[in-house]
Amino acid sequence: MPWIWTDTVKEKVKAKKQCYHVFLKSPTNWQRYRMAKSEAKKTVAAAKASRFEDLYKKLDTRE
Structure with a gap:
């Protein structure tokens, strides 16, 4: 899903x-890795949700 890969997600x-x-x-x-993993997961989920929200808005219009 390359459309999710923003600069924030990459970092x-x-x-x-x-x-x-x-x-x-x-x-x-181990604890530092778990924290970084959790942050990365949240960032990817937020980026994905944002992109899907934009997509759904476009699908509802007649562009």
């Missing part, structure tokens, strides 16, 4: 990946 997913790689090296970083 959050990149941060999540970095935290994951740090977690793999040291299991004590």
Whole structure:
């Protein structure tokens, strides 16, 4: 879904990946990875909802 990939989403997913790689090296970083994963998930969901809302508005009009 490339239409979801905004700059904000890219940054959050990149941060999540970095935290994951740090977690793999040291299991004590599990909490930081979980927080980054949660933030990335929320950001993707918000972007997806916003795009679908725009799409549904366009479908209701006769453009």
